[in-house]
Amino acid sequence: MTKLPNTTEGMGTEPPATDAFIRGLWRDNPVFVQVLGMCPVLAVSNTAVNALAMGLATTFVLLMSNILVSLLRKVIPKQVRIASYILIIATFVTITDYAIQAISVELHKSLGAFIALIVVNCLILSRAEAFASKNTPGRSVLDALGMGIGFTFALFCLGAVRELLGNGSLFGAALFPAGFQPWIVMILPAGGFFTLALWLLIFNAAKAKTANA
Amino acid sequence: MNAMTQPSKPATPRSGKMLRAMVGIGILCGLLIVLTYEGTLPVIEANRAEALEKAIFQVIPGTEETRTFRWTGDGFAPLTEEQTAEGERIYAGYDGSGQLLGLAIPASGQGYADVISILYGYDPARQMIIGFYVLESKETPGLGDKIEKDEDFLANIASLEVTLNEEGTAVANPIVPVKSGQKTQPWEVDCISGATISSRAIGEMLSVSTVRWVPRVQAHHSDFTNAKN
Numbered sequence: 001m002t003k004l005p006n007t008t009e010g011m012g013t014e015p016p017a018t019d020a021f022i023r024g025l026w027r028d029n030p031v032f033v034q035v036l037g038m039c040p041v042l043a044v045s046n047t048a049v050n051a052l053a054m055g056l057a058t059t060f061v062l063l064m065s066n067i068l069v070s071l072l073r074k075v076i077p078k079q080v081r082i083a084s085y086i087l088i089i090a091t092f093v094t095i096t097d098y099a100i101q102a103i104s105v106e107l108h109k110s111l112g113a114f115i116a117l118i119v120v121n122c123l124i125l126s127r128a129e130a131f132a133s134k135n136t137p138g139r140s141v142l143d144a145l146g147m148g149i150g151f152t153f154a155l156f157c158l159g160a161v162r163e164l165l166g167n168g169s170l171f172g173a174a175l176f177p178a179g180f181q182p183w184i185v186m187i188l189p190a191g192g193f194f195t196l197a198l199w200l201l202i203f204n205a206a207k208a209k210t211a212n213a
Numbered sequence: 214m215n216a217m218t219q220p221s222k223p224a225t226p227r228s229g230k231m232l233r234a235m236v237g238i239g240i241l242c243g244l245l246i247v248l249t250y251e252g253t254l255p256v257i258e259a260n261r262a263e264a265l266e267k268a269i270f271q272v273i274p275g276t277e278e279t280r281t282f283r284w285t286g287d288g289f290a291p292l293t294e295e296q297t298a299e300g301e302r303i304y305a306g307y308d309g310s311g312q313l314l315g316l317a318i319p320a321s322g323q324g325y326a327d328v329i330s331i332l333y334g335y336d337p338a339r340q341m342i343i344g345f346y347v348l349e350s351k352e353t354p355g356l357g358d359k360i361e362k363d364e365d366f367l368a369n370i371a372s373l374e375v376t377l378n379e380e381g382t383a384v385a386n387p388i389v390p391v392k393s394g395q396k397t398q399p400w401e402v403d404c405i406s407g408a409t410i411s412s413r414a415i416g417e418m419l420s421v422s423t424v425r426w427v428p429r430v431q432a433h434h435s436d437f438t439n440a441k442n
Binding site: 072075076077079080083084087088090091094095098099101102104105106109112113116 | 234
């Protein structure tokens with residue numbers, strides 16, 4: 001079980017602000033280390049475009065909800081905090097949904113129900129509860145950006161591999177000769193698990209090597 | 214002797230404070246949503262109109278020009294782009310010489326996750342459905358969304374017979390969704406194994422829609438050809 005990273009106001013020496021940003025990118029990467037938000041990670045990472053779009057949408061919701069939760073942290077009584085966080089997160093998900101529809105109907109269609117499901121992405125609620133509700137807006141922004149970019153990076157890693165092997169292309173541009181037989185399994189749900197396992201293997205091997213060095 | 218002391222209970226804030234916090238956040242969130250909705254609505258509507266136009270070209274192959282018609286109750290009246298008259302709409306597709314190629318008819322029905330909206334092409338000359346396009350669907354990715362990707366399913370809908378009875382008053386054989394691999398009649402929809410509810414929903418919405426629209430379309434066929442000439 002991965003321990004959720006936490007920083008609390010007024011509890012000893014605070015780590016430098018940049019630490020909140022860097023932590024999400026690598027050391028506590030939400031996908032490769034915390035293994036959070038697996039539903040969109042496995043389902044929407046079948047192409048690089050879908051993966052990037054879902055990553056950016058999640059980052060936006062994470063950033064905005066972290067800012068608002070942090071600004072209202074002294075106003076929200078702790079008995080109703082979870083209900084308040086969900087309300088705030090749902091609002092920004094709805095805003096994101098409208099924004100994606102305004103950008104491209106096709107993109108909105110390909111992301112399907114997963115935009116609405118950002119509301120229940122445990123990554124966002126965990127950052128609101130474990131970080132934004134106990135830290136200043138500035139630090140919360142850095143935390144959201146670090147976690148959001150880390151999440152987007154992980155989704156892109158999966159999406160690029162799956163599209164490349166499952167469709168022979170990257171961002172829709174064919175990269176293999178015409179004779180290439182696509183590995184259909186890679187764009188099916190099983191391919192998501194295979195690719196995630198592969199990336200976890202690489203990520204953990206790289207971390208172990210860094211730790212031993 | 215009990216030396217342990219009872220831990221002091223944290224003070225519970227008055228319910229008024231909780232209520233104020235929740236109502237305040239609710240109002241703030243509501244305002245944000247309404248502002249975004251109002252701000253993005255014109256762009257979203259333009260995008261949807263563009264997607265609809267693309268869908269018409271897709272469900273009526275060979276279309277070079279489209280025209281919108283409104284059901285008036287006793288016939289179909291053409292609509293210009295500026296007109297926004299109320300009423301159900303269907304779309305006619307013409308080739309370069311102005312020949313009617315088919316009609317694109319919107320339909321919707323309850324799927325597994327939510328309402329599925331489609332546009333299907335109907336060829337009045339051959340009396341058959343010639344294709345369909347999913348306009349809106351929230352079906353499960355990898356399962357329900359096979360209705361848009363399964364080639365066998367798409368092929369069986371692209372040649373679905375919808376003929377009228379001898380009097381021309383009703384559909385002779387309404388479309389019937391059947392289990393995967395059990396299709397024996399040209400008006401049956403072979404459902405997808407693994408996406409049964411979604412594919413059955415498509416079959417059922419096509420059935421309901423064709424029973425309603427095909428007799429009207431055939432009875433007022435001249436409305437579409439005269440409008441073009």
